[in-house]
Amino acid sequence: MSAGKPASTTSTRSALRALSDDLASAVERASRSIVAIHARPRIPASGVYWREGIIVAASHTIRKEQDIAVTLPNGARAVAQLVGRDGGTDLAVLRFDTTPSKEVIALAGRVGGDALRVGSVVLAVGRPGDDGVTTSLGVISAVADKWRTWSGGEIDRFVRLDLSVYDGFSGGALVDADGGVLGVNCSALARGTPLTIPNTTVDRVVDALLTRGHVARAYLGVAMQPVRLTKALADRLQLGDSARGVLVVMVESESPADRAGLLVGDIIVAAGGTNVVEPQDIAELLGTERVGATLELSVVRGGERRALEVTIGERAPAAEGRRRGGRGS
Amino acid sequence: MSTALAARFGSFVGHLSVAAELETLATKLSLVTVRISSHGTRVDGVGAGILWPLDDRLSVVTNAHVVPSARGSGFLVESVAGRVANARVVARDRELDLALLALSEPPDEWPTPASIGDARTLRAGEIVVALGHPLGVDGAMSVGVLHAVPNADESLVRADIRLAPGNSGGPLATLDGTVVGVNSMIAGGLGIAIPAHVADRFAREVLSR
Numbered sequence: 001m002s003a004g005k006p007a008s009t010t011s012t013r014s015a016l017r018a019l020s021d022d023l024a025s026a027v028e029r030a031s032r033s034i035v036a037i038h039a040r041p042r043i044p045a046s047g048v049y050w051r052e053g054i055i056v057a058a059s060h061t062i063r064k065e066q067d068i069a070v071t072l073p074n075g076a077r078a079v080a081q082l083v084g085r086d087g088g089t090d091l092a093v094l095r096f097d098t099t100p101s102k103e104v105i106a107l108a109g110r111v112g113g114d115a116l117r118v119g120s121v122v123l124a125v126g127r128p129g130d131d132g133v134t135t136s137l138g139v140i141s142a143v144a145d146k147w148r149t150w151s152g153g154e155i156d157r158f159v160r161l162d163l164s165v166y167d168g169f170s171g172g173a174l175v176d177a178d179g180g181v182l183g184v185n186c187s188a189l190a191r192g193t194p195l196t197i198p199n200t201t202v203d204r205v206v207d208a209l210l211t212r213g214h215v216a217r218a219y220l221g222v223a224m225q226p227v228r229l230t231k232a233l234a235d236r237l238q239l240g241d242s243a244r245g246v247l248v249v250m251v252e253s254e255s256p257a258d259r260a261g262l263l264v265g266d267i268i269v270a271a272g273g274t275n276v277v278e279p280q281d282i283a284e285l286l287g288t289e290r291v292g293a294t295l296e297l298s299v300v301r302g303g304e305r306r307a308l309e310v311t312i313g314e315r316a317p318a319a320e321g322r323r324r325g326g327r328g329s
Numbered sequence: 330m331s332t333a334l335a336a337r338f339g340s341f342v343g344h345l346s347v348a349a350e351l352e353t354l355a356t357k358l359s360l361v362t363v364r365i366s367s368h369g370t371r372v373d374g375v376g377a378g379i380l381w382p383l384d385d386r387l388s389v390v391t392n393a394h395v396v397p398s399a400r401g402s403g404f405l406v407e408s409v410a411g412r413v414a415n416a417r418v419v420a421r422d423r424e425l426d427l428a429l430l431a432l433s434e435p436p437d438e439w440p441t442p443a444s445i446g447d448a449r450t451l452r453a454g455e456i457v458v459a460l461g462h463p464l465g466v467d468g469a470m471s472v473g474v475l476h477a478v479p480n481a482d483e484s485l486v487r488a489d490i491r492l493a494p495g496n497s498g499g500p501l502a503t504l505d506g507t508v509v510g511v512n513s514m515i516a517g518g519l520g521i522a523i524p525a526h527v528a529d530r531f532a533r534e535v536l537s538r
Contacts, residue, residue, distance in 0.1 A: 014346070014347075014350050014504070015346055015347045015350065016347045016350040016351065016354075016456065016504055017504050017505075019347070019456065020455050020456035020504055021455075023454040023455065023456065023474060024451075024452035024453065024454040024455040024475075025452075025454075026454060027452065027453045027454030028452060028453075028454075031453070123454055123474075131477065131480055131484075132453070132477055132478055132480055133453050133477070134453065134476050134477040134487070135453045135454045135474060135475075135476060135477075135489065136474070136476060136489040137454070137473065137474040137489055163489075164489055164518050164519075165518075166476065166489070166517060166518065166519060167517070
Protein backbone atom coordinates (compact mmCIF):
# COMPACT_ATOMS: atom_id res chain seq x y z
CA MET A 1 0.00 0.00 0.00
CA SER A 2 2.77 2.45 0.86
CA ALA A 3 4.66 4.27 -1.83
CA GLY A 4 7.32 6.96 -2.04
CA LYS A 5 9.98 6.78 0.62
CA PRO A 6 8.47 5.09 3.64
CA ALA A 7 10.35 5.13 6.90
CA SER A 8 12.25 1.91 7.35
CA THR A 9 10.63 -0.78 9.48
CA THR A 10 12.38 -3.22 11.74
CA SER A 11 11.37 -6.83 12.01
CA THR A 12 13.57 -7.95 14.89
CA ARG A 13 11.86 -9.84 17.67
CA SER A 14 11.77 -7.64 20.69
CA ALA A 15 10.60 -7.98 24.27
CA LEU A 16 7.96 -5.37 23.58
CA ARG A 17 6.76 -7.19 20.49
CA ALA A 18 6.64 -10.42 22.49
CA LEU A 19 4.51 -8.73 25.16
CA SER A 20 2.17 -7.38 22.50
CA ASP A 21 1.84 -10.82 20.92
CA ASP A 22 1.17 -12.38 24.31
CA LEU A 23 -1.57 -9.87 25.06
CA ALA A 24 -3.22 -10.38 21.68
CA SER A 25 -3.01 -14.17 22.09
CA ALA A 26 -4.50 -13.91 25.57
CA VAL A 27 -7.46 -11.99 24.17
CA GLU A 28 -7.81 -14.51 21.35
CA ARG A 29 -7.83 -17.44 23.75
CA ALA A 30 -10.33 -15.83 26.11
CA SER A 31 -12.56 -14.64 23.28
CA ARG A 32 -13.46 -18.25 22.47
CA SER A 33 -15.43 -18.32 25.75
CA ILE A 34 -17.00 -14.85 25.57
CA VAL A 35 -20.46 -14.27 24.13
CA ALA A 36 -22.66 -11.24 23.53
CA ILE A 37 -26.03 -11.22 25.29
CA HIS A 38 -28.89 -9.27 23.77
CA ALA A 39 -31.18 -8.78 26.75
CA ARG A 40 -31.49 -5.03 27.02
CA PRO A 41 -32.17 -2.09 24.70
CA ARG A 42 -29.31 -0.66 22.63
CA ILE A 43 -25.94 -2.00 23.81
CA PRO A 44 -25.67 -5.78 24.23
CA ALA A 45 -23.66 -7.10 27.18
CA SER A 46 -21.00 -9.75 27.62
CA GLY A 47 -21.22 -13.21 29.10
CA VAL A 48 -18.75 -16.00 29.89
CA TYR A 49 -19.28 -19.66 28.94
CA TRP A 50 -18.83 -21.11 32.41
CA ARG A 51 -20.08 -24.70 32.35
CA GLU A 52 -21.52 -27.05 29.77
CA GLY A 53 -24.54 -25.18 28.37
CA ILE A 54 -24.28 -22.44 31.03
CA ILE A 55 -23.39 -18.77 30.60
CA VAL A 56 -22.61 -16.35 33.41
CA ALA A 57 -23.52 -12.69 32.90
CA ALA A 58 -23.98 -9.50 34.92
CA SER A 59 -27.51 -9.40 36.31
CA HIS A 60 -27.94 -5.66 35.74
CA THR A 61 -27.43 -6.13 32.00
CA ILE A 62 -30.26 -8.70 31.71
CA ARG A 63 -33.64 -7.05 31.23
CA LYS A 64 -35.51 -9.96 29.71
CA GLU A 65 -35.72 -13.52 30.97
CA GLN A 66 -36.85 -15.66 28.08
CA ASP A 67 -35.58 -16.38 24.59
CA ILE A 68 -32.46 -14.26 24.98
CA ALA A 69 -30.38 -13.94 21.82
CA VAL A 70 -26.70 -14.80 22.32
CA THR A 71 -23.92 -14.10 19.82
CA LEU A 72 -21.36 -16.91 19.84
CA PRO A 73 -17.62 -16.33 19.32
CA ASN A 74 -17.95 -17.31 15.65
CA GLY A 75 -20.66 -14.69 15.11
CA ALA A 76 -23.55 -17.17 14.96
CA ARG A 77 -26.65 -16.62 17.07
CA ALA A 78 -28.08 -18.95 19.70
CA VAL A 79 -30.97 -18.72 22.15
CA ALA A 80 -30.76 -18.98 25.93
CA GLN A 81 -33.11 -18.73 28.91
CA LEU A 82 -32.46 -17.04 32.23
CA VAL A 83 -32.01 -19.68 34.94
CA GLY A 84 -31.76 -17.27 37.82
CA ARG A 85 -30.10 -14.14 39.07
CA ASP A 86 -28.55 -12.84 42.26
CA GLY A 87 -28.85 -9.11 42.82
CA GLY A 88 -26.38 -9.34 45.70
CA THR A 89 -23.43 -10.31 43.52
CA ASP A 90 -24.95 -8.94 40.29
CA LEU A 91 -24.57 -12.32 38.64
CA ALA A 92 -27.03 -14.05 36.34
CA VAL A 93 -27.02 -17.56 34.90
CA LEU A 94 -28.36 -18.40 31.45
CA ARG A 95 -28.77 -21.78 29.81
CA PHE A 96 -28.50 -22.42 26.09
CA ASP A 97 -31.56 -24.07 24.57
CA THR A 98 -29.15 -26.18 22.56
CA THR A 99 -25.62 -26.54 23.89
CA PRO A 100 -23.25 -25.33 21.14
CA SER A 101 -20.46 -27.62 20.00
CA LYS A 102 -16.90 -27.41 21.31
CA GLU A 103 -15.75 -26.10 17.94
CA VAL A 104 -18.01 -23.07 18.34
CA ILE A 105 -17.43 -22.14 21.97
CA ALA A 106 -14.91 -23.16 24.64
CA LEU A 107 -15.42 -23.36 28.36
CA ALA A 108 -13.63 -20.55 30.19
CA GLY A 109 -10.10 -21.66 31.07
CA ARG A 110 -10.03 -20.62 34.70
CA VAL A 111 -6.98 -20.03 36.84
CA GLY A 112 -6.72 -20.24 40.63
CA GLY A 113 -7.33 -17.40 43.04
CA ASP A 114 -3.64 -17.10 43.97
CA ALA A 115 -3.16 -15.49 40.55
CA LEU A 116 -5.07 -12.46 41.85
CA ARG A 117 -2.12 -10.29 42.80
CA VAL A 118 -1.76 -6.53 42.97
CA GLY A 119 0.19 -5.34 39.94
CA SER A 120 -0.63 -8.32 37.71
CA VAL A 121 -1.12 -7.31 34.09
CA VAL A 122 -4.70 -8.12 33.15
CA LEU A 123 -7.07 -7.64 30.26
CA ALA A 124 -10.81 -7.15 30.43
CA VAL A 125 -12.31 -9.05 27.52
CA GLY A 126 -15.88 -8.48 26.40
CA ARG A 127 -18.18 -8.85 23.44
CA PRO A 128 -20.66 -5.97 23.37
CA GLY A 129 -22.44 -7.06 20.21
CA ASP A 130 -21.82 -8.67 16.86
CA ASP A 131 -18.67 -6.70 16.01
CA GLY A 132 -16.22 -9.03 17.67
CA VAL A 133 -14.33 -9.09 20.89
CA THR A 134 -13.14 -5.97 22.71
CA THR A 135 -10.47 -5.46 25.33
CA SER A 136 -8.78 -3.02 27.66
CA LEU A 137 -5.43 -3.40 29.39
CA GLY A 138 -4.54 -2.62 32.96
CA VAL A 139 -3.41 -4.03 36.25
CA ILE A 140 -5.04 -5.39 39.38
CA SER A 141 -4.88 -2.39 41.66
CA ALA A 142 -6.10 -3.87 44.93
CA VAL A 143 -6.88 -7.27 46.38
CA ALA A 144 -8.52 -7.59 49.79
CA ASP A 145 -10.49 -10.09 51.82
CA LYS A 146 -14.08 -11.17 51.58
CA TRP A 147 -16.53 -8.29 51.34
CA ARG A 148 -20.22 -7.62 51.18
CA THR A 149 -21.78 -5.60 48.38
CA TRP A 150 -24.28 -2.78 48.94
CA SER A 151 -27.02 -5.19 47.95
CA GLY A 152 -25.96 -7.85 50.43
CA GLY A 153 -23.93 -10.22 48.26
CA GLU A 154 -20.88 -11.99 49.64
CA ILE A 155 -17.81 -11.89 47.43
CA ASP A 156 -14.79 -13.98 48.41
CA ARG A 157 -12.14 -11.44 47.45
CA PHE A 158 -12.28 -7.74 46.76
CA VAL A 159 -10.51 -7.32 43.42
CA ARG A 160 -10.25 -3.77 42.12
CA LEU A 161 -8.88 -3.04 38.66
CA ASP A 162 -6.94 -0.14 37.21
CA LEU A 163 -8.21 -0.14 33.66
CA SER A 164 -10.73 1.68 31.50
CA VAL A 165 -14.33 0.50 31.49
CA TYR A 166 -16.00 0.42 28.09
CA ASP A 167 -19.21 -1.08 26.74
CA GLY A 168 -19.20 -4.81 27.33
CA PHE A 169 -17.07 -4.71 30.49
CA SER A 170 -19.72 -6.09 32.85
CA GLY A 171 -20.25 -9.81 32.33
CA GLY A 172 -16.95 -10.08 30.49
CA ALA A 173 -13.90 -11.92 31.75
CA LEU A 174 -10.80 -10.68 33.49
CA VAL A 175 -7.91 -12.59 32.00
CA ASP A 176 -4.23 -12.82 32.81
CA ALA A 177 -1.42 -12.44 30.31
CA ASP A 178 -1.88 -16.09 29.27
CA GLY A 179 -5.60 -15.68 28.64
CA GLY A 180 -6.61 -17.60 31.79
CA VAL A 181 -9.87 -16.39 33.32
CA LEU A 182 -9.54 -14.80 36.78
CA GLY A 183 -13.17 -13.86 37.25
CA VAL A 184 -16.21 -12.09 35.87
CA ASN A 185 -16.10 -8.29 35.61
CA CYS A 186 -18.66 -5.92 36.98
CA SER A 187 -18.84 -2.14 37.23
CA ALA A 188 -22.20 -1.96 39.01
CA LEU A 189 -21.21 -3.09 42.50
CA ALA A 190 -19.14 -0.11 43.65
CA ARG A 191 -20.21 3.13 41.99
CA GLY A 192 -18.73 2.32 38.61
CA THR A 193 -15.37 1.17 39.96
CA PRO A 194 -14.15 -1.74 37.85
CA LEU A 195 -14.21 -4.89 39.96
CA THR A 196 -13.83 -8.58 39.31
CA ILE A 197 -15.91 -11.26 40.97
CA PRO A 198 -13.47 -14.12 41.57
CA ASN A 199 -14.06 -17.59 40.13
CA THR A 200 -14.84 -19.17 43.51
CA THR A 201 -17.69 -16.72 44.13
CA VAL A 202 -19.03 -17.16 40.61
CA ASP A 203 -19.01 -20.93 41.08
CA ARG A 204 -20.83 -20.69 44.39
CA VAL A 205 -23.52 -18.42 42.91
CA VAL A 206 -23.86 -20.61 39.81
CA ASP A 207 -24.34 -23.67 42.04
CA ALA A 208 -27.01 -21.90 44.07
CA LEU A 209 -28.83 -20.56 41.03
CA LEU A 210 -28.77 -23.93 39.26
CA THR A 211 -30.05 -25.85 42.26
CA ARG A 212 -32.44 -23.40 43.90
CA GLY A 213 -32.93 -20.63 41.35
CA HIS A 214 -31.78 -18.05 43.85
CA VAL A 215 -29.06 -17.38 46.41
CA ALA A 216 -30.22 -17.83 49.99
CA ARG A 217 -29.91 -14.52 51.78
CA ALA A 218 -29.87 -14.59 55.57
CA TYR A 219 -31.90 -11.85 57.20
CA LEU A 220 -33.44 -10.66 60.44
CA GLY A 221 -36.08 -8.22 59.20
CA VAL A 222 -34.97 -5.06 60.95
CA ALA A 223 -33.84 -1.62 59.85
CA MET A 224 -31.21 -0.05 62.05
CA GLN A 225 -29.21 3.10 62.49
CA PRO A 226 -26.14 3.75 64.62
CA VAL A 227 -26.63 5.64 67.87
CA ARG A 228 -24.50 6.78 70.78
CA LEU A 229 -25.64 6.04 74.31
CA THR A 230 -25.31 8.55 77.12
CA LYS A 231 -22.29 8.06 79.29
CA ALA A 232 -24.48 7.64 82.37
CA LEU A 233 -26.44 4.84 80.74
CA ALA A 234 -23.33 3.17 79.38
CA ASP A 235 -21.70 3.30 82.80
CA ARG A 236 -24.76 1.93 84.53
CA LEU A 237 -25.04 -0.97 82.09
CA GLN A 238 -21.26 -1.50 82.22
CA LEU A 239 -20.84 -1.16 78.49
CA GLY A 240 -17.29 0.08 78.91
CA ASP A 241 -15.80 2.48 76.40
CA SER A 242 -18.06 1.33 73.60
CA ALA A 243 -21.09 3.43 74.46
CA ARG A 244 -22.57 2.81 71.07
CA GLY A 245 -25.07 0.55 69.40
CA VAL A 246 -27.65 0.39 66.62
CA LEU A 247 -31.19 1.59 67.12
CA VAL A 248 -33.95 -0.60 65.70
CA VAL A 249 -36.12 1.75 63.64
CA MET A 250 -38.29 -0.83 61.90
CA VAL A 251 -39.26 -4.44 62.52
CA GLU A 252 -40.82 -6.31 59.62
CA SER A 253 -43.90 -8.18 60.83
CA GLU A 254 -43.60 -11.96 60.85
CA SER A 255 -39.84 -11.63 60.35
CA PRO A 256 -37.25 -13.49 62.45
CA ALA A 257 -36.69 -10.32 64.48
CA ASP A 258 -40.41 -9.94 65.09
CA ARG A 259 -40.74 -13.55 66.22
CA ALA A 260 -37.79 -13.08 68.57
CA GLY A 261 -39.57 -10.16 70.22
CA LEU A 262 -37.33 -7.36 68.98
CA LEU A 263 -39.09 -3.96 69.19
CA VAL A 264 -38.69 -0.61 67.53
CA GLY A 265 -36.63 1.49 69.92
CA ASP A 266 -34.43 -1.37 71.08
CA ILE A 267 -30.73 -0.59 70.90
CA ILE A 268 -28.62 -3.56 69.91
CA VAL A 269 -25.25 -3.27 71.63
CA ALA A 270 -23.88 -6.72 70.94
CA ALA A 271 -24.55 -9.60 68.59
CA GLY A 272 -23.03 -13.04 68.66
CA GLY A 273 -20.86 -11.94 71.58
CA THR A 274 -19.21 -8.97 69.87
CA ASN A 275 -19.93 -5.26 70.19
CA VAL A 276 -22.13 -3.66 67.56
CA VAL A 277 -21.53 -0.06 66.52
CA GLU A 278 -23.11 0.05 63.07
CA PRO A 279 -25.64 -1.98 61.05
CA GLN A 280 -22.81 -3.47 58.97
CA ASP A 281 -21.56 -5.28 62.09
CA ILE A 282 -24.76 -7.28 62.15
CA ALA A 283 -24.89 -7.73 58.37
CA GLU A 284 -21.49 -9.41 58.55
CA LEU A 285 -22.94 -12.07 60.85
CA LEU A 286 -25.58 -12.96 58.28
CA GLY A 287 -23.78 -15.18 55.78
CA THR A 288 -25.75 -17.53 53.57
CA GLU A 289 -24.61 -20.46 55.72
CA ARG A 290 -26.16 -18.88 58.84
CA VAL A 291 -29.74 -19.38 57.68
CA GLY A 292 -31.49 -21.33 60.45
CA ALA A 293 -28.79 -20.61 63.03
CA THR A 294 -29.38 -18.75 66.27
CA LEU A 295 -27.97 -15.28 66.85
CA GLU A 296 -27.72 -13.93 70.38
CA LEU A 297 -28.48 -10.24 70.67
CA SER A 298 -27.84 -8.00 73.62
CA VAL A 299 -30.25 -5.07 73.54
CA VAL A 300 -30.93 -2.04 75.70
CA ARG A 301 -34.65 -1.57 76.31
CA GLY A 302 -36.14 0.87 78.81
CA GLY A 303 -32.72 1.51 80.29
CA GLU A 304 -32.16 -2.17 80.98
CA ARG A 305 -30.04 -4.69 79.24
CA ARG A 306 -31.62 -7.91 78.08
CA ALA A 307 -30.71 -10.87 75.91
CA LEU A 308 -32.72 -12.07 72.92
CA GLU A 309 -32.26 -15.04 70.65
CA VAL A 310 -33.11 -14.69 66.99
CA THR A 311 -33.33 -17.57 64.56
CA ILE A 312 -31.80 -16.22 61.35
CA GLY A 313 -34.28 -16.47 58.48
CA GLU A 314 -34.02 -16.57 54.73
CA ARG A 315 -35.19 -13.60 52.75
CA ALA A 316 -37.83 -14.50 50.16
CA PRO A 317 -36.07 -14.50 46.77
CA ALA A 318 -38.77 -12.46 45.00
CA ALA A 319 -38.37 -9.57 47.42
CA GLU A 320 -34.61 -9.85 47.24
CA GLY A 321 -34.60 -9.49 43.48
CA ARG A 322 -36.28 -6.12 43.58
CA ARG A 323 -34.59 -4.74 46.65
CA ARG A 324 -32.43 -1.75 45.95
CA GLY A 325 -29.81 -0.13 48.12
CA GLY A 326 -31.26 -0.81 51.59
CA ARG A 327 -28.95 -1.23 54.54
CA GLY A 328 -31.47 -3.38 56.39
CA SER A 329 -30.47 -6.86 57.34
CA MET B 330 6.47 11.32 29.16
CA SER B 331 7.59 8.53 26.91
CA THR B 332 10.31 7.64 29.37
CA ALA B 333 7.84 7.30 32.21
CA LEU B 334 5.64 5.03 30.15
CA ALA B 335 8.62 3.09 29.00
CA ALA B 336 9.69 2.58 32.59
CA ARG B 337 6.20 1.41 33.46
CA PHE B 338 6.14 -1.10 30.66
CA GLY B 339 9.69 -2.06 31.42
CA SER B 340 8.66 -3.11 34.89
CA PHE B 341 5.70 -5.01 33.48
CA VAL B 342 7.77 -7.58 31.74
CA GLY B 343 11.12 -7.34 33.43
CA HIS B 344 13.03 -6.45 30.29
CA LEU B 345 15.03 -3.28 30.59
CA SER B 346 15.30 -3.14 26.84
CA VAL B 347 11.58 -2.49 26.56
CA ALA B 348 12.13 1.06 27.76
CA ALA B 349 14.71 1.61 25.08
CA GLU B 350 12.44 0.09 22.46
CA LEU B 351 9.64 2.48 23.30
CA GLU B 352 12.03 5.41 23.15
CA THR B 353 13.23 4.31 19.75
CA LEU B 354 9.64 3.98 18.61
CA ALA B 355 8.78 7.44 19.93
CA THR B 356 11.71 8.93 18.05
CA LYS B 357 10.78 7.11 14.87
CA LEU B 358 7.16 8.22 15.00
CA SER B 359 8.04 11.78 15.89
CA LEU B 360 9.87 12.00 12.56
CA VAL B 361 6.68 11.35 10.60
CA THR B 362 4.45 13.45 12.84
CA VAL B 363 4.10 17.18 12.27
CA ARG B 364 2.53 20.00 14.20
CA ILE B 365 -0.05 22.01 12.31
CA SER B 366 -1.02 25.54 13.26
CA SER B 367 -2.69 28.51 11.65
CA HIS B 368 -0.64 31.43 10.44
CA GLY B 369 -0.06 33.84 13.28
CA THR B 370 -2.02 31.81 15.83
CA ARG B 371 0.43 29.36 17.25
CA VAL B 372 -1.50 29.04 20.45
CA ASP B 373 -4.96 28.27 19.14
CA GLY B 374 -5.94 25.10 17.41
CA VAL B 375 -2.72 23.13 17.37
CA GLY B 376 -3.17 19.73 15.82
CA ALA B 377 -1.05 16.95 14.47
CA GLY B 378 -0.52 15.59 10.99
CA ILE B 379 1.20 12.65 9.36
CA LEU B 380 3.79 12.89 6.58
CA TRP B 381 2.08 10.68 4.02
CA PRO B 382 3.85 8.66 1.35
CA LEU B 383 2.39 9.88 -1.94
CA ASP B 384 4.83 9.37 -4.81
CA ASP B 385 7.36 12.17 -4.68
CA ARG B 386 5.01 14.80 -3.37
CA LEU B 387 5.45 16.08 0.15
CA SER B 388 2.02 15.72 1.64
CA VAL B 389 0.46 15.71 5.06
CA VAL B 390 -2.73 13.92 6.07
CA THR B 391 -4.65 15.23 9.04
CA ASN B 392 -8.22 15.63 10.27
CA ALA B 393 -10.50 18.10 8.50
CA HIS B 394 -11.29 19.58 11.91
CA VAL B 395 -7.61 20.37 12.48
CA VAL B 396 -7.58 22.63 9.40
CA PRO B 397 -11.10 24.12 9.34
CA SER B 398 -12.02 26.25 6.36
CA ALA B 399 -12.82 29.10 8.72
CA ARG B 400 -9.06 29.43 9.24
CA GLY B 401 -8.38 29.69 5.51
CA SER B 402 -6.34 27.29 3.43
CA GLY B 403 -2.80 28.22 4.45
CA PHE B 404 -1.25 26.55 7.47
CA LEU B 405 2.17 26.16 9.07
CA VAL B 406 3.58 22.66 9.32
CA GLU B 407 6.44 22.08 11.72
CA SER B 408 8.65 19.01 11.82
CA VAL B 409 10.04 17.49 15.00
CA ALA B 410 13.34 19.21 14.29
CA GLY B 411 11.57 22.54 14.36
CA ARG B 412 11.73 23.17 10.63
CA VAL B 413 8.69 25.01 9.37
CA ALA B 414 7.04 24.76 5.97
CA ASN B 415 4.02 26.46 4.49
CA ALA B 416 1.22 24.13 3.57
CA ARG B 417 -1.90 24.51 1.50
CA VAL B 418 -5.08 22.52 2.01
CA VAL B 419 -5.63 20.51 -1.18
CA ALA B 420 -8.83 18.82 -0.06
CA ARG B 421 -11.05 18.49 2.96
CA ASP B 422 -13.67 15.83 3.50
CA ARG B 423 -15.70 16.75 6.52
CA GLU B 424 -17.67 13.52 6.41
CA LEU B 425 -14.53 11.39 6.66
CA ASP B 426 -12.92 14.11 8.81
CA LEU B 427 -9.82 13.98 6.62
CA ALA B 428 -7.76 16.66 4.93
CA LEU B 429 -4.77 16.57 2.62
CA LEU B 430 -2.15 19.30 2.74
CA ALA B 431 0.57 19.95 0.17
CA LEU B 432 3.84 21.42 1.39
CA SER B 433 5.33 24.26 -0.55
CA GLU B 434 9.11 24.78 -0.57
CA PRO B 435 9.95 22.39 2.23
CA PRO B 436 13.20 23.16 3.96
CA ASP B 437 16.23 20.91 3.69
CA GLU B 438 16.50 17.83 5.85
CA TRP B 439 12.77 17.28 5.78
CA PRO B 440 11.96 13.84 7.19
CA THR B 441 10.80 10.93 5.08
CA PRO B 442 7.11 9.97 5.16
CA ALA B 443 5.43 7.32 7.27
CA SER B 444 4.91 3.70 6.32
CA ILE B 445 1.24 2.83 6.17
CA GLY B 446 -0.41 -0.36 7.37
CA ASP B 447 -3.86 -1.85 7.66
CA ALA B 448 -5.60 -1.92 11.06
CA ARG B 449 -7.85 -4.76 9.90
CA THR B 450 -4.87 -7.11 10.08
CA LEU B 451 -4.19 -6.40 13.77
CA ARG B 452 -5.39 -8.36 16.78
CA ALA B 453 -7.39 -7.08 19.74
CA GLY B 454 -5.03 -6.59 22.67
CA GLU B 455 -2.04 -5.78 20.48
CA ILE B 456 0.00 -2.83 21.76
CA VAL B 457 -0.48 0.40 19.83
CA VAL B 458 1.01 3.84 20.35
CA ALA B 459 -0.11 7.35 19.51
CA LEU B 460 2.00 10.41 18.94
CA GLY B 461 0.71 13.94 18.96
CA HIS B 462 0.47 17.18 20.84
CA PRO B 463 -2.17 16.51 23.51
CA LEU B 464 -3.27 19.77 25.10
CA GLY B 465 -0.36 21.46 23.36
CA VAL B 466 2.38 19.20 24.75
CA ASP B 467 4.66 18.62 21.78
CA GLY B 468 5.51 15.13 20.59
CA ALA B 469 3.92 13.23 23.46
CA MET B 470 3.52 9.48 23.14
CA SER B 471 0.76 7.37 24.65
CA VAL B 472 0.71 3.60 24.83
CA GLY B 473 -2.34 1.37 24.84
CA VAL B 474 -3.86 -1.65 23.17
CA LEU B 475 -6.18 -2.18 20.26
CA HIS B 476 -9.67 -2.36 21.74
CA ALA B 477 -11.42 -3.99 18.80
CA VAL B 478 -10.42 -5.01 15.30
CA PRO B 479 -12.26 -2.93 12.70
CA ASN B 480 -14.33 -5.49 10.86
CA ALA B 481 -15.69 -3.50 7.95
CA ASP B 482 -13.94 -1.40 5.33
CA GLU B 483 -14.75 1.93 6.92
CA SER B 484 -15.08 0.84 10.56
CA LEU B 485 -13.19 3.19 12.80
CA VAL B 486 -10.19 1.92 14.74
CA ARG B 487 -10.89 1.82 18.48
CA ALA B 488 -7.98 1.81 20.89
CA ASP B 489 -7.78 1.59 24.67
CA ILE B 490 -5.36 4.51 24.82
CA ARG B 491 -5.30 7.91 26.48
CA LEU B 492 -5.72 10.70 23.93
CA ALA B 493 -6.51 14.40 24.33
CA PRO B 494 -7.30 17.33 22.04
CA GLY B 495 -4.08 17.93 20.13
CA ASN B 496 -3.72 14.25 19.25
CA SER B 497 -6.12 14.90 16.37
CA GLY B 498 -4.57 14.17 13.01
CA GLY B 499 -1.62 12.32 14.52
CA PRO B 500 -0.64 8.70 14.02
CA LEU B 501 -1.90 5.58 15.74
CA ALA B 502 0.84 3.07 15.07
CA THR B 503 1.99 -0.46 15.77
CA LEU B 504 5.22 -1.34 17.57
CA ASP B 505 7.19 -1.38 14.32
CA GLY B 506 6.15 2.20 13.64
CA THR B 507 3.64 1.40 10.91
CA VAL B 508 0.79 3.92 10.89
CA VAL B 509 -2.57 2.14 11.10
CA GLY B 510 -4.84 5.08 11.89
CA VAL B 511 -5.32 8.83 12.02
CA ASN B 512 -6.36 9.73 15.57
CA SER B 513 -9.60 11.67 15.31
CA MET B 514 -11.63 11.74 18.45
CA ILE B 515 -12.30 10.37 21.90
CA ALA B 516 -15.58 8.55 22.47
CA GLY B 517 -16.47 7.11 25.85
CA GLY B 518 -12.78 7.21 26.75
CA LEU B 519 -11.73 5.23 23.69
CA GLY B 520 -9.28 6.67 21.20
CA ILE B 521 -10.96 6.65 17.79
CA ALA B 522 -8.85 6.68 14.63
CA ILE B 523 -9.70 6.71 10.96
CA PRO B 524 -8.17 3.56 9.44
CA ALA B 525 -4.96 4.29 7.54
CA HIS B 526 -6.18 2.50 4.42
CA VAL B 527 -9.19 4.83 4.29
CA ALA B 528 -6.94 7.87 4.67
CA ASP B 529 -4.61 6.51 2.01
CA ARG B 530 -7.49 5.96 -0.40
CA PHE B 531 -8.76 9.49 0.29
CA ALA B 532 -5.34 10.99 -0.41
CA ARG B 533 -4.87 9.03 -3.64
CA GLU B 534 -8.35 9.89 -4.89
CA VAL B 535 -7.66 13.55 -4.26
CA LEU B 536 -4.43 13.40 -6.24
CA SER B 537 -6.00 11.50 -9.13
CA ARG B 538 -8.68 14.13 -9.67
